[in-house]
Amino acid sequence: MTTTETDPGDIPLFATSRKVYPQSVSGPFRRAKWLILILCLGIYYLLPFLRWDRGPHLPNQAVLADLANNRFYFFFIEIWPQEVYYFTGLLILAAFVLFLMNAVAGRVWCGYLCPQTVWTDLFLAVERFFEGDRRERMRRDAEPWGFDAIWRKGAKHLVWLLIAWWTGGAWVLYFADAPTLVRELATFTAPLSAYVWIGILTFTTYTLAGIMREQVCKYMCPWPRIQAALTDDDALNVTYRYDRGDPRVSVKQAARLRAEGAPAGDCVDCFQCVAVCPTGIDIRDGAQIDCIQCGLCIDACDSVMTKIGRPTRLIAYDTDGNVKRRLAGLASIYRPVRLRTLAYTALIVVVGGAMLWQLATRSTAGISVLHERTPLFVTLSDGSIRNAYTVRLLNKRPETRPFALTVAGLPGVRIEAVGAAPSADLRPIVMVEPDSSREVRVLVTVPAGVPLAPSQPITITASDLFAGETVRASDHFMAPGAHP
Amino acid sequence: MDQQHDAPHVDAVTGQATTGHEWDGIRELNTPLPRWWLGIFYATIVWSIGYWVVYPAWPLLTGATKGVIGYASRNDITVEMAQLKAQRAARAAGMADATPAQIKADPALFQMAVAQGKAAFGDNCAACHGVGGVGGKGYPNLNDDEWLWGGSLDAIQQTIRHGIRVAGDNDTRVSQMPAFGRDGVLKREEIIAVASHVRELAGLSTEAKADLPLGRKVFADNCAACHGADGKGNQELGAPNLTDAISLYGMDMASLTETISNSRGGVMPAWAGRLDDTTIKALTVYVHSLGGGQ
Numbered sequence: 080m081t082t083t084e085t086d087p088g089d090i091p092l093f094a095t096s097r098k099v100y101p102q103s104v105s106g107p108f109r110r111a112k113w114l115i116l117i118l119c120l121g122i123y124y125l126l127p128f129l130r131w132d133r134g135p136h137l138p139n140q141a142v143l144a145d146l147a148n149n150r151f152y153f154f155f156i157e158i159w160p161q162e163v164y165y166f167t168g169l170l171i172l173a174a175f176v177l178f179l180m181n182a183v184a185g186r187v188w189c190g191y192l193c194p195q196t197v198w199t200d201l202f203l204a205v206e207r208f209f210e211g212d213r214r215e216r217m218r219r220d221a222e223p224w225g226f227d228a229i230w231r232k233g234a235k236h237l238v239w240l241l242i243a244w245w246t247g248g249a250w251v252l253y254f255a256d257a258p259t260l261v262r263e264l265a266t267f268t269a270p271l272s273a274y275v276w277i278g279i280l281t282f283t284t285y286t287l288a289g290i291m292r293e294q295v296c297k298y299m300c301p302w303p304r305i306q307a308a309l310t311d312d313d314a315l316n317v318t319y320r321y322d323r324g325d326p327r328v329s330v331k332q333a334a335r336l337r338a339e340g341a342p343a344g345d346c347v348d349c350f351q352c353v354a355v356c357p358t359g360i361d362i363r364d365g366a367q368i369d370c371i372q373c374g375l376c377i378d379a380c381d382s383v384m385t386k387i388g389r390p391t392r393l394i395a396y397d398t399d400g401n402v403k404r405r406l407a408g409l410a411s412i413y414r415p416v417r418l419r420t421l422a423y424t425a426l427i428v429v430v431g432g433a434m435l436w437q438l439a440t441r442s443t444a445g446i447s448v449l450h451e452r453t454p455l456f457v458t459l460s461d462g463s464i465r466n467a468y469t470v471r472l473l474n475k476r477p478e479t480r481p482f483a484l485t486v487a488g489l490p491g492v493r494i495e496a497v498g499a500a501p502s503a504d505l506r507p508i509v510m511v512e513p514d515s516s517r518e519v520r521v522l523v524t525v526p527a528g529v530p531l532a533p534s535q536p537i538t539i540t541a542s543d544l545f546a547g548e549t550v551r552a553s554d555h556f557m558a559p560g561a562h563p
Numbered sequence: 564m565d566q567q568h569d570a571p572h573v574d575a576v577t578g579q580a581t582t583g584h585e586w587d588g589i590r591e592l593n594t595p596l597p598r599w600w601l602g603i604f605y606a607t608i609v610w611s612i613g614y615w616v617v618y619p620a621w622p623l624l625t626g627a628t629k630g631v632i633g634y635a636s637r638n639d640i641t642v643e644m645a646q647l648k649a650q651r652a653a654r655a656a657g658m659a660d661a662t663p664a665q666i667k668a669d670p671a672l673f674q675m676a677v678a679q680g681k682a683a684f685g686d687n688c689a690a691c692h693g694v695g696g697v698g699g700k701g702y703p704n705l706n707d708d709e710w711l712w713g714g715s716l717d718a719i720q721q722t723i724r725h726g727i728r729v730a731g732d733n734d735t736r737v738s739q740m741p742a743f744g745r746d747g748v749l750k751r752e753e754i755i756a757v758a759s760h761v762r763e764l765a766g767l768s769t770e771a772k773a774d775l776p777l778g779r780k781v782f783a784d785n786c787a788a789c790h791g792a793d794g795k796g797n798q799e800l801g802a803p804n805l806t807d808a809i810s811l812y813g814m815d816m817a818s819l820t821e822t823i824s825n826s827r828g829g830v831m832p833a834w835a836g837r838l839d840d841t842t843i844k845a846l847t848v849y850v851h852s853l854g855g856g857q
Contacts, residue, residue, distance in 0.1 A: 452695075453695030454693075498852070
């Protein structure tokens, strides 16, 4: 005997996802998306091969994260590990740009620029190529498995895997000299980590763009939740203008109603907006978290409106407030320039400007000083006191530079560098190789008879003999006495 | 109702069978583990049996089962250590053929020697000379500019190779200050007087009651032969300079009296034979670079 529950209120909280079969569509938004797709993927796949001459000592790849040598190259910019705050600045900048886009026109990022969207679009195009458009795919999925389904699906997955593999392959090219690595990959002599990373990214690309698609946007991505908290009444969003569309009736009925002078909406319930939607939602339900605002429903609706001879943009970038205003007989209000957008723009200008200023005025030399602790100080035979320091000099320029070391802060104080010859004026000269750093042991001596506190500040200065660039670091000079 | 003998209870909404359990009206859907998951789970069990046979696995009273391929992680370490040694030998090739002076002149070799010397110093020398060669009473500070046996590269290398007062090493550094008190050479008053005179030589204060004329005479008769008439010492003999600001055993009256009465004679081991030549060269360059090298 089978017992069944009959409580009508017993609805499960878990809804299994239904497969979405987005239909192909054409129109200005679709064309814009294709253009962005070609541009973004073109940059991603080809950028590693772009060359940029930096002289004989440095790699000539335009964009390169040289992990082995701790350098990041971006065209004319070279970043050392201690300058990683530029990336922090870039992330802050990216966040503000995201906020600004959101304040102006909703989820521009989600709809057009997000890698998830771009790769999903590409994978959908492949799927459409092999399995046909929406109706054919639905029909084929409903049919039992046969040769036709097997070769079509097999070919689709194969092409997906190839794209995914190429995606991972392009990724690793940003971390090594691209032409060399391509040769190594082709001859199976590349480092294991390259293959592992290609494998990981092949897997993620294939899974996220091929299998999971809109599920990523709906369930995994935090941005829709954040975006919902950031948006306001003036931000344009892809909106079904129900002031124009409702009540929904057929074309014939609408013609009759209009002839009678009764209200009739423009929406003919053709469900084209639903059919083309990559996340499988109905835009006519209003703003919703699952809508990535790609604008494809606008294209779909426009083509229907054109066919039935009604004005286009029944679905358009608009605000709910404007829909309500028009229903109340008021004029629409568009305010792209308002406090919020101005504030975001100002923040972008400030952060971007600060980063540019920092980049333009950054020093190409550096110094850091570490006081030797064993021993803190040494008494020499003539009674003078000596402290030792480990000084690291940084040379970010592509040529060898001589740095002269000087010390200040105490009367009669002298400076020597172990292994460096002093110049005529007794300043030790330390040569630092191009684009590298050098550590030297530096001895600072104060002659006998100078009254010394147990610890007092001194400044060590390094000056480029030719370019004149000067960097300094402060430390302490230790002498006998009670040390805190 | 006895669930055991009935067909499984089916949830109306999902159409899925439940586990048959009920808690306060809540039933749990029966969602068995996926077959692929179970398959992997059973495969790992089968795999583990093979693992027991092939690798060391089961603990026994006095060890563990060895496994048929005789694997031991210790062997991996041995291989890696050998690789590391070969790698280092290749890098140190330039150092093996160079003299300490040549190493010092070559920035790349110098940097490598200092790094290697620092590590070797920590392993072998720091126990007496302290981390960084800071020294202590009876153990010379290697950062300062006073050298009992010379601070040139060659002198430092000689001292490291053959040590100080090493029995049976003909090239070792030897000096022997007499125990003036213990051996009855000097009387008590003479020792106190000469100790005072040594403080006078170093420019330190002396007690008012000190018999400095006697001290000067005793010094000239007994000490000047090695330490020099002016007390400036003699490196050839390992006799320290008594007049500078550095002293190995202390310049207070108690330490000086002890030194003169019973003598001192620190011993440093000879490292030739214990350390390879390259390591000794690296140590030489490192000690020389600490600040006092001549």
